[in-house]
Amino acid sequence: MTHALLRDDDLAGLDRMLASADELLTARYPGDDGARQPLHTVYVPADRYTPALPREWGDAALDAVGAHGGIAAVLHELGIPAAHARAVSAFVDSKLRAEPIEDLRLDVEDGYGDRGDEAEDADVRRAAAHVVAAVAEKTAPGSLGLRIKGLEAQTRRRGIRSLDLFVSGLLEGGELPAGLVITLPKVTAPAQVEAMAAICSRLEERGGLAPGALRFEVQVETPQLVLGADGTSPLPRAIAAAGGRLTGLHYGTYDYSAALGIAPEHQSMEHPAADHAKSVMQVAVAETGVRLSDGSTNVLPVGDDEAVRSAWRLSARLVRRSLERGFFQGWDLHPAQLVPRFAANGLFYREGMPPAAARLRDWALRRNGGVQDEPATARALAAFLTRGVACGALTAAEVTDAAGVDLGTLAALAHPTKGRPSA
Template sequence: MKRSLPDLDTSALLDQLGSANRRFQETYPGDRPDRQPVHTVYGGANLFRADTAARMGEIALRNLQTYAPNFVELARVLALPGHEALPTLEKDIHDLTAQLDALGPDERRQHPAWLAHAVHSKIVQKLKTEAVEDFRIDFEDGFGNRPDAEEDATAIQAAQEVAKGMRENSLPPFIGIRIKPFTEDLKARGVRTLDLFLSTLLEETGGQLPANFVVMLPKVTIPEQMTTLVRLYDLLEKTNNLPAGTLKMETMVEATQIIMDEEGRNPLLRIIRAGEGRCVAAHFGTYDYTASAGITAKYQTMAHPVCDFAHHMTKVALGGTGIFLSDGATNVMPIGPHRGDELTFAQQRENREAVHRAWRQAYHHTMHSLINGFYQGWDLNPAQLPMRYAATYAFFLGAYEEAVHRLRVFVERAAISTLTGDIFDDAATGQGLLNFFLKALNCGAISEEDIAPTGLTLEEIETRSFYRILQGRRKQR
């Protein structure tokens, strides 16, 4: 077979390309398979207690049981698929619920009412067992500007409550604090609160941090603000005998300048790099961002087009880097205008209508975020939690069958390919498909058994790595 290119020349060229490819892969390793919470609940630091997550779950469950006591009511409010054919009489709803509960998983999934029934059932279970996935103890907007002595005392008290929650195992799986921004007027206050909180917490716990602890730095506009926090982390770790790199951070996208700088460039990746590997997430601040874009308060909503622009610019800058992205919050609370135990029928109706309107808005906001690839958002009130999970479960369950087919076909095709340099492209695509199921599994939308139709074993799923799955299968061939 005649060839025109000498092996020596092509090898040198391909070696050069290999170096460039590896540099690219280091910057863009692909989606991170670690668990990402579906939300972050923000609450004023002065209100945080060790049992806050449990109490929020109780309030959220009461809210759901009051305004959607069964899956039919929830389906109608949210116009879930098949809601038009659902019964209206209480007895018929009871009979249908019993019928669905008696079916096996495969039979139930074929029933027209399956999605609505599954979503409602899973929300109830989630609120009873893990209503809050992530909580941020807020020393910024949720706390406000208070006298130094008051913020000092609150930082110490909040740290003591976190330590108590660690002892009592009552904290959510993810937790952290949001300090004041490193702007010129607030930087000293932010550092002081961080120091007081961490020093107190580590003293109370004997040098232990809660699992998945992170510090949120708000209103970031320049890389130097991130660099300063990194240097502070170095000092805090050394002083408190923590292993280097222990402390992690998140940044916020809540100013137009973090989307485009004075030279017309998107600075987000430079800002993330300034975190020197400590930054794990970027959160969108809906209301600060819309305000920075000149949007008046009446129109500051997650549905405003400037938010979608910022989201896309964030995706363009950080897609494939492994940084978790979070959308912002809906600021309409699903709480009725009338309070008390002896409300008139008219007042009860007004409450129900107000809550259902807010539910629909929150549901559509969250679904819009999920469709656009933002798998996390903010919640500000326990009454918002039912709709966070309603949208999340409807999103994953509604796409389940198609996702099963795509992943099964991809696994079959990828497993018979040869292990070459192209495997990284295969693995990145497969990891994205696998992550759909990992996210659904983490939030409770599906169980481990629901992943079996993809052709993956439980052991393979537990690796959380498509690349390892392919390696394992090729060794078996």
């Protein structure tokens, strides 16, 4: 009879040896919490925001569709296969009518400029009052916030003053809206993220808010945040410096490209330099619970018929490209960009649902369906399907019927506790 050579005290010693590694894994890599992630973020100058803006954007997008032949013609132009055209058409129409903007950022940075302190103070106060009104009227997007000026020496006081006035204005309305996110641009060092977290903590203390109520995202648009002077990436340190307040990393296409000296004609979301930066971002946030967002294209769907259609084709291709690379969110800068955004997402989930559901069903039944998936891949399949349902591209009924499991089981598989499932 074979006897084990190691005793309980050997294993207890192993636990002690690895205790700090276990604690780090639990604290720093909790996994995604499964909450819905917006498909996009819309940026508008803070002075242009009113509670009617989401409806105005949806109407403008619908008008653009009508002006270019209707939804069937537009989807054909975007290459939506006939087999999915009806479902994608219904999805796009529903989004433009019911939820044209999922995530809204009121901008007092690059899209707003330097208008002087008096003007910016007034615009931020007015924007906060409009947000309070929109929440009361139930016209506010599911998530929204303010993009302040960055924490470089020349802009930090202005940026923090706008943040202070915005939060104060929201609190005058009673409480912070659910889904509030602040955007911190032009980050060059983890120290700026740490400083932002400290300012948020101070605002919470002064405003009578619960610790952690203020959360923010970081724009990755400087090379110094991708590769530091010491030859390592500062991104993991920046994530840690946020103290659990960081919601996402957003790639800044044009600031980053310009900083690298890429000629304007070749600055793009799909430039190899952009792919490198986003790959570093992707590794840095893996299993941390911090989300990723791709940037935007500056080719707007405006002008004559061919210019609009060409811009739509470009946007749809870039959105699909981002989705395939694991970036499930991006920026939209013009109402008509909502059309290819939703069309590309609709097709992505409609095309992917049948094979994903079949593979997940085979995995759950321990059945050989031609692909031998690992537990990690099963979690990814479940996450894909739950994302599709959350955004509205897929229905709960069709997913549960195809996969053979209910949404609760799918969610538990996709987002297990602390991101550390047992195999």
